[in-house]
Amino acid sequence: MGSSPVPSTGWQEKIAPDDEQRYAGYAQQFAQLQARKSARWGTGRTLHRKQLTAASGTLEVLDGLPPFARHGLFAKPRDYDVWVRTSNGGLDRAPDVVPDIRGFAIRVLGVQGPSALGNGPAVSQDFTLINQEAFAFAGAGEFVDFVMAASEGKRELFKYVLKRYGLLGGPRRLARMLRKVGRPFSGFATEPMFSAVPMANGPYAVRVRLEPAASNGPAALDAGGDWDADFSNRLARGPLHWDLQLQFFVSEDTTPIEDASVNWTTPNTTVARLMLPRQDTRSPEGVELAAQVEAGVFDPWQALAAHRPLGDVQRARKVVYFASHKGRGAA
Numbered sequence: 001m002g003s004s005p006v007p008s009t010g011w012q013e014k015i016a017p018d019d020e021q022r023y024a025g026y027a028q029q030f031a032q033l034q035a036r037k038s039a040r041w042g043t044g045r046t047l048h049r050k051q052l053t054a055a056s057g058t059l060e061v062l063d064g065l066p067p068f069a070r071h072g073l074f075a076k077p078r079d080y081d082v083w084v085r086t087s088n089g090g091l092d093r094a095p096d097v098v099p100d101i102r103g104f105a106i107r108v109l110g111v112q113g114p115s116a117l118g119n120g121p122a123v124s125q126d127f128t129l130i131n132q133e134a135f136a137f138a139g140a141g142e143f144v145d146f147v148m149a150a151s152e153g154k155r156e157l158f159k160y161v162l163k164r165y166g167l168l169g170g171p172r173r174l175a176r177m178l179r180k181v182g183r184p185f186s187g188f189a190t191e192p193m194f195s196a197v198p199m200a201n202g203p204y205a206v207r208v209r210l211e212p213a214a215s216n217g218p219a220a221l222d223a224g225g226d227w228d229a230d231f232s233n234r235l236a237r238g239p240l241h242w243d244l245q246l247q248f249f250v251s252e253d254t255t256p257i258e259d260a261s262v263n264w265t266t267p268n269t270t271v272a273r274l275m276l277p278r279q280d281t282r283s284p285e286g287v288e289l290a291a292q293v294e295a296g297v298f299d300p301w302q303a304l305a306a307h308r309p310l311g312d313v314q315r316a317r318k319v320v321y322f323a324s325h326k327g328r329g330a331a
Contacts, residue, residue: 005266007068007248011198011205011257013310023316026144027323033091033151034327041093043328047147048087048103050094052228053188054286054293055084055235057276059108059244065271069246071202072306073111073125074271083107084276085293086188086231089130091151096227099182104129104193104210105298106274116303117318126302127244129193129210131185135260136177140316146177186219187230189240197260198249198310199300205249205257205310209268213241232281244272260313297330 016022034046041049063077070076088094089101108125115122137143149160162170185191195208216234223230234240245268249255255264280286299321300309309317 005248005250005254007204008250009203011249011252011255011310013315014258015315019312019315022141023319026140026316027319029144029148030320031323031327033148034324036151037091038328045328046324047091048089048105049091050088051290051294052086052088052096053084053231053281054086054290055231055276055279055281056289057082057084057274059106060273060275062270062272066269068204068248069201069269069271071204072113072304073108074201074246075306080111081109082274083109083289083293083296084274085298086227088227091147097224099178101181102131102185102188102191102193102227104131104188106210107296107298107302111304114305116301116305116308118305122302122304124302125304125307126298126300127195127208127210128298128300129195129208131183131191131193132180132196133194134263135196135313136180137313138259138261139312143313144316185224187223188227189216189231189234190219195300197313198255198257199303199314200306200308200310201246201248202306205255206246207264209245209247210274211243211245211268211270213243216240216242228281235276235279235281238278240276242274243270244274245270257311260311295330297325299325 030046037046037049038044059080059082061074061076061078061080065074085105087103087105088096089103094100106127106129111122111125113122137146145160145164149157158174161174164170165173190212192212193210198205198207220230247264247266247268249257250266255266256262281290300314301318301321303309
């Protein structure tokens with residue numbers, strides 16, 4: 001048997017001279033889109049607008065981690081309070097049966113250390129995860145163009161795809177996208193979730209994976225009609241658990257920093273366990289938490305400097321997310 005690849009500190013970002021200008025343009029586009037959608041649906045996020053469930057729990061950083069894992073949040077064993085937000089990824093508040101990207105965001109509270117934003121102490125360590133191992137696009141520009149076209153309806157999206165990828169490549173590209181979005185999803189308690197893009201872990205670069213415990217139970221056949229009901233009913237019956245894992249950069253060929261569309265296949269190292277205790281999300285306390293979570297911020301740049309987001313998509317998020325927070329009064 002071969003040995004596992006050794007994590008490397010040889011990664012680097014490739015920052016283009018026009019990054020700042022490009023990202024400001026993306027932020028303006030998303031701000032206009034957010035305002036248009038909020039006029040229809042009420043104040044909310046541009047993407048992941050439909051919050052499904054909010055819950056609270058703890059993140060237990062494990063003891064005995066390998067040296068390359070012990071950085072930032074994972075430097076020493078400790079329990080942290082967390083908030084969790086599950087969501088549908090789309091621009092609209094569509095029914096749960098509509099194919100979509102699903103989001104699982106975690107806000108780790110009580111962290112100590114300088115912020116990735118460079119504006120003083122970090123207020124939290126946020127993880128924004130989706131049910132896709134890799135991002136659908138190599139870079140931020142391609143993603144923004146796709147979202148803007150999709151926001152105008154199916155006809156405009158098809159015209160955009162044909163123009164960008166050609167008469168042969170366009171339909172193939174659209175078919176791949178539809179397969180990714182339409183991939184069967186079993187539920188937030190039973191499906192692995194992924195950061196899909198990298199962040200730092202001290203001198204290393206990693207992607208993040210959330211692996212559900214078998215004790216969460218099997219998928220329910222009727223869960224897709226109401227993802228909140230499935231998740232909330234499980235929490236009403238008992239606690240739910242996940243392993244939080246890191247997947248390390250080993251080389252630019254297999255684990256690129258700037259191309260977010262490449263799926264990293266390196267091994268995962270479990271560094272922490274997420275536990276949501278039994279709780280009633282429909283109780284007055286649960287409803288109050290849901291309101292706090294909906295009004296709050298889940299942003300990969302709300303992070304410790306040791307976990308600074310990396311790559312083009314993440315750098316764009318820094319600017320675009322802040323504009324979105326301001327657009328709904330959360331910043």
